[in-house]
Amino acid sequence: MNYAVIIPMFIFLLIIFAIGYWSSTKLSASSNFINDYFLGSRELGGFVLAMTMVATYGSASSFLGGPGTAYTMGFGWVLLAMTQVVTGYFVLMILGKKFAIMARRYEAVTMIDFLKARYNSTWVVILSALSIIIFLFSAMAAQWIGGARLVESLTGLPYNTALFIFAVSVLVYVTIGGFRAVAVTDAVQGAVMFIGTLILLIAVIIAGGGISNIMADLINENPNLVTPYGADGNLSAAYVSSFWILVGVGVVGLPQITVRAMSYKSSRSMHRALIIGTIVTGFIMLNMHLIGVFARPILPGIDIGDKVIPMIALETLPPWAAGIVLAAPMAAIMSTVDSLLILVSSSIVKDVYLNYIKPDADLKAIKRLSFGVTAALGIIVFLFALDPPDLLIFLNLFAFGGLEAAFIWPVVLGLYWKWGNKYGAIASMVTGIGSYVFLHLYNEANGNLFGVHTVTLPVLLSLVAFIVFSLLIGRGAYDYNVRAAK
Amino acid sequence: MKETDWRFKIANREALIGLGLALFNFVWWFAFAYGMGSRPVEEYSYVFGLPDWFFWSCVVGFLVIVVLVIVIVKFFFVEVPFDEEGDDR
Numbered sequence: 001m002n003y004a005v006i007i008p009m010f011i012f013l014l015i016i017f018a019i020g021y022w023s024s025t026k027l028s029a030s031s032n033f034i035n036d037y038f039l040g041s042r043e044l045g046g047f048v049l050a051m052t053m054v055a056t057y058g059s060a061s062s063f064l065g066g067p068g069t070a071y072t073m074g075f076g077w078v079l080l081a082m083t084q085v086v087t088g089y090f091v092l093m094i095l096g097k098k099f100a101i102m103a104r105r106y107e108a109v110t111m112i113d114f115l116k117a118r119y120n121s122t123w124v125v126i127l128s129a130l131s132i133i134i135f136l137f138s139a140m141a142a143q144w145i146g147g148a149r150l151v152e153s154l155t156g157l158p159y160n161t162a163l164f165i166f167a168v169s170v171l172v173y174v175t176i177g178g179f180r181a182v183a184v185t186d187a188v189q190g191a192v193m194f195i196g197t198l199i200l201l202i203a204v205i206i207a208g209g210g211i212s213n214i215m216a217d218l219i220n221e222n223p224n225l226v227t228p229y230g231a232d233g234n235l236s237a238a239y240v241s242s243f244w245i246l247v248g249v250g251v252v253g254l255p256q257i258t259v260r261a262m263s264y265k266s267s268r269s270m271h272r273a274l275i276i277g278t279i280v281t282g283f284i285m286l287n288m289h290l291i292g293v294f295a296r297p298i299l300p301g302i303d304i305g306d307k308v309i310p311m312i313a314l315e316t317l318p319p320w321a322a323g324i325v326l327a328a329p330m331a332a333i334m335s336t337v338d339s340l341l342i343l344v345s346s347s348i349v350k351d352v353y354l355n356y357i358k359p360d361a362d363l364k365a366i367k368r369l370s371f372g373v374t375a376a377l378g379i380i381v382f383l384f385a386l387d388p389p390d391l392l393i394f395l396n397l398f399a400f401g402g403l404e405a406a407f408i409w410p411v412v413l414g415l416y417w418k419w420g421n422k423y424g425a426i427a428s429m430v431t432g433i434g435s436y437v438f439l440h441l442y443n444e445a446n447g448n449l450f451g452v453h454t455v456t457l458p459v460l461l462s463l464v465a466f467i468v469f470s471l472l473i474g475r476g477a478y479d480y481n482v483r484a485a486k
Numbered sequence: 487m488k489e490t491d492w493r494f495k496i497a498n499r500e501a502l503i504g505l506g507l508a509l510f511n512f513v514w515w516f517a518f519a520y521g522m523g524s525r526p527v528e529e530y531s532y533v534f535g536l537p538d539w540f541f542w543s544c545v546v547g548f549l550v551i552v553v554l555v556i557v558i559v560k561f562f563f564v565e566v567p568f569d570e571e572g573d574d575r
Contacts, residue, residue, distance in 0.1 A: 097497040
């Protein structure tokens with residue numbers, strides 16, 4: 001084992017635990033447990049808000065998979081990755097103040113609370129809760145596996161032990177600290193990601209003998225690597241542009257991001273978060289993917305994309321610095337997993353149990369249940385990740401694009417279009433997920449329809465479904481000024 | 487019936503600004519990437535060692551967006567209270 005690498009990561013874990021503990025002390029002093037545990041009492045400031053959005057969004061794929069693909073594809077993939085800059089401002093600007101105001105008016109703690117109050121429909125709630133629980137549970141398991149593989153490759157521990165360490169670390173601080181622990185640890189994790197990528201980029205440029213030198217090596221090997229069209233010239237403009245929907249504007253529909261847009265304290269924190277979020281997202285994405293491309297001449301012939309970043313870090317940095325840098329992908333995975341865990345838990349406790357099973361549960365029971373469900377979920381994910389079933393891997397494929405297609409219009413149009421109603425929302429969700437699954441299977445068999453990413457058509461179809469059904473059935477204007485009946 | 491909440495007008499305007507900014511972002515990104523990047527590789531020039539299309543599309547594009555976000559937030563976004571007036575929380 002390489003102790004010089006492990007010690008910085010260990011210190012990082014200790015800091016995370018300390019935050020979890022600190023959050024749990026604030027939690028026990030709180031008067032409104034549900035609001036506090038699942039939303040941090042809506043008191044996030046600008047910096048924490050920005051960081052938790054970036055860190056939740058930036059996952060294993062931004063730190064391992066994405067740079068690994070950039071390594072094989074060249075600058076075309078960095079161009080693709082830069083479509084994510086838009087997420088830094090788009091979500092908060094679009095949902096913006098209207099969402100913050102409505103969420104408070106509805107006393108919404110989860111995204112589903114918002115949908116429930118806006119559409120006043122049991123079906124909307126059940127459909128959304130089911131899709132969140134099923135898809136995000138799978139997504140969580142997939143990230144969990146990624147985290148364990150990373151620990152495995154860095155420490156040389158066997159996969160099961162690595163998974164255990166990873167699972168326990170996340171479970172402890174999320175369970176005891178709730179949303180506040182998730183958000184504040186995200187801020188620390190985001191900072192680690194920011195600094196880690198900067199150190200590694202500089203180290204890689206130095207190891208490659210300067211950018212001009214690296215560029216000459218790339219052109220020597222394959223001139224396509226410096227074009228926008230990918231190593232084989234088959235990255236089309238249409239395909240790359242369709243990522244504007246998948247990883248750009250469509251992110252508005254992701255529940256784990258949306259819930260953050262109702263968690264901030266004031267307009268001032270939102271304004272700060274817009275600026276910080278844009279800078280941090282762009283900076284991390286640009287650096288990480290450039291590192292992937294620049295690594296190619298330095299360490300040629302890496303076959304497994306996910307190994308590019310760990311290998312290049314160990315190659316170009318002294319072990320202790322590599323430990324700090326590699327805490328970044330670890331942080332990215334943890335910060336995604338923790339947000340998903342608290343979100344799935346909130347769907348079960350708040351959206352299902354308190355809405356339909358036992359609305360009059362007393363505080364003590366709710367507390368026990370919230371801790372219990374969060375911990376139980378974590379343990380179930382752990383057991384699944386030990387030997388992931390194929391179904392889980394399959395469901396995970398739809399977790400991102402499928403949820404975007406399902407939720408983007410019910411949330412955005414529910415907020416700004418008064419004619420939107422429950423029939424539109426249900427039709428939109430069913431169409432979004434249904435057409436996503438169908439198109440995914442079609443594209444796998446026949447190549448991408450119209451040469452764009454799978455997400456494109458379902459997002460358009462679910463828009464059409466939302467508008468058509470809202471206007472056809474039960475048409476009526478919604479009055480945003482009325483307080484929701486509790 | 488109450489009149490439309492004054493804050494909604496501000497919120498709607500800011501959402502439209504966000505949409506406009508994203509559109510501008512896309513056009514800038516696309517125009518430089520595929521406008522300049524479609525030339526044969528031999529004709530590329532290099533800025534700070536990076537291919538010119540990439541430098542303009544992704545590096546400068548990113549910086550321009552950051553500046554625009556700062557300007558928009560500082561000069562066009564209005565601070566509004568989120569809690570209901572006369573509400574107890």
